Amino acid sequence: MTDAAHSTQDRPTDFSSALASVPAAGNRRAIAMPAHLKFFYGPMDCGKSTLALQIDHNHARQGRHGLVLTRYDRSGRPTITTRVGLAHDAIEVTDELDLVRLVRQQWAAGRRVDYLIVDEAGFLNPEHVDQLAELVDESHVDVYCFGLSTDFRSRLLPGAKRLIELADEISAIQVEVLCWCGRPGQQNARVVHNRVVREGDTVVVADTAVDDAVRYQVLCRAHYRSGDLGEPGERVGRGQLTFDDAAPGEPTVRAERTHR
Numbered sequence: 001m002t003d004a005a006h007s008t009q010d011r012p013t014d015f016s017s018a019l020a021s022v023p024a025a026g027n028r029r030a031i032a033m034p035a036h037l038k039f040f041y042g043p044m045d046c047g048k049s050t051l052a053l054q055i056d057h058n059h060a061r062q063g064r065h066g067l068v069l070t071r072y073d074r075s076g077r078p079t080i081t082t083r084v085g086l087a088h089d090a091i092e093v094t095d096e097l098d099l100v101r102l103v104r105q106q107w108a109a110g111r112r113v114d115y116l117i118v119d120e121a122g123f124l125n126p127e128h129v130d131q132l133a134e135l136v137d138e139s140h141v142d143v144y145c146f147g148l149s150t151d152f153r154s155r156l157l158p159g160a161k162r163l164i165e166l167a168d169e170i171s172a173i174q175v176e177v178l179c180w181c182g183r184p185g186q187q188n189a190r191v192v193h194n195r196v197v198r199e200g201d202t203v204v205v206a207d208t209a210v211d212d213a214v215r216y217q218v219l220c221r222a223h224y225r226s227g228d229l230g231e232p233g234e235r236v237g238r239g240q241l242t243f244d245d246a247a248p249g250e251p252t253v254r255a256e257r258t259h260r
């Protein structure tokens with residue numbers, strides 16, 4: 001599948017620490033078990049939201065209580081939706097939302113909060129990430145963040161930048177999205193009238209309310225740089241939807257997925 005010469009970008013990520021070693025519920029403060037701030041990142045369509053919900057499920061099964069948060073979810077509602085059909089109610093992280101206060105309000109209402117799952121974390125404000133770090137250090141809440149690292153200009157998103165600065169652990173999600181040429185997709189290209197656009201308003205890759213002329217396509221770095229989108233025929237490969245299959249309101253992100 002991969003050879004030893006591959007870069008860290010596409011090296012398979014070991015999620016066992018996140019998925020397997022879920023501590024049982026208990027008084028974490030009494031035993032001074034350190035909490036962690038973790039950031040899992042990858043390009044569009046690489047399964048980030050699915051992994052987020054899987055980790056939430058695994059923790060909940062251990063009797064732990066968490067909150068699920070999102071930012072600019074692609075459904076336009078405070079819900080984590082995944083392209084494999086899973087969905088979970090979520091709290092929308094607005095600019096004004098103070099995450100420390102949010103957790104304290106839960107405690108004041110008698111509800112435990114052992115962990116937070118934050119989807120679309122690349123779009124967080126830096127202040128939000130600072131609040132997450134405070135929750136980890138001061139309140140021993142485990143925080144799992146998932147999101148894009150870069151925008152369509154190939155620049156770090158504000159939330160991703162702050163997470164890279166502060167997180168205990170940063171993991172590239174195993175890339176399962178390929179450029180049309182077959183190389184691992186790294187860049188979330190904004191395509192306007194079939195041309196790659198590298199400047200313009202920041203965010204919102206997750207926004208579905210885009211003009212028909214605007215879409216996003218995952219490209220390898222070389223083809224992001226050259227702006228080569230491939231021939232339409234080349235973009236329709238194994239396991240790949242055609243543009244016509246896009247559901248109404250869905251961004252037409254089309255990238256061939258590998259089947260491992």
Ligand SMILES: [Zn+2]
Binds near residue numbers: 182220222
């Ligand atoms: Zn390519």
